Amino acid sequence: MNQKSDLEKYVEYGIAGVPEIKGSEKRYWLGEFRERVILALTFEQIYRKEALKVVEEKCKDKRVDKIILEDNVQSTVAEKFMELASKYDKDYKMIDTQNKLGEIALVLASNEAVDEKDVLIKQMPILPDIFYNAKNKKLCKKHMQMLKEEAPLFVDEFQEITFLDRVMGVKCGVCDKID
Ligand SMILES: [Zn+2]
The missing domain is CATH 3.30.1330.30 (Ribosomal protein L30/S12)
Known part of the structure; x- marks a missing residue:
């Protein structure tokens, strides 16, 4: 050997x-x-x-x-x-x-060896400005769909407008529409 x-x-x-x-x-x-x-x-x-x-x-x-x-x-x-x-x-x-x-x-x-392969991020996920500058965290269907496609990491920061929101007059933080 x-x-x-x-x-x-x-x-x-x-x-x-x-x-x-x-x-x-x-x-x-x-x-x-x-x-x-x-x-x-x-x-x-x-x-x-x-x-x-x-x-x-x-x-x-x-x-x-x-x-x-x-x-x-x-x-x-x-x-x-x-x-x-x-x-x-x-x-x-x-x-x-x-x-x-x-x-x-x-x-x-970690406090111990984990041997993680990729520790450096080559491409940072990007939250498009329209979401970053949204007036509130409620989104119409269209913008929620866009968020899911373009920045899935950030989906849990927003909510889709519900029936009750609509009744209360809540508007999409991006486009000001209600659905
Ligand atoms: Zn919208």
Whole structure:
């Protein structure tokens, strides 16, 4: 057999300077080992209005134990994630990475190895402006349908106008129509 024992590997890694590699890996992932990371957002992504919703959905994943933010994230934005941590009972901390290795602004991590494959979001889900600027959270049939097709992640933030709403004169937050 050609397989090396754990001890041999350990010795080899030791020579190759694994502690160094692990150190930079941890700086990149805001103090975590990559194997514990479940989701990470870049600075560009965290300032998008959809970021909070994306992170909140992921917080429902029981493996997530903590939310970590890079120290340079604007405090008004950081506060929202702090509230999220408290709502979902996750630990929250801010890390000053100093040696900036990446553009990572936020990490959701487990306390143990989870080996999640895709932790970076290539394409952030987008909530079209018409919904973001809606006057209220009630939608006519047409706009609810549009929301389901274009931004399914956000469907639970809105409701379709009901019979009772109609009686009460509630109008669609997007188009002002009643059905
Ligand atoms: Zn409408």
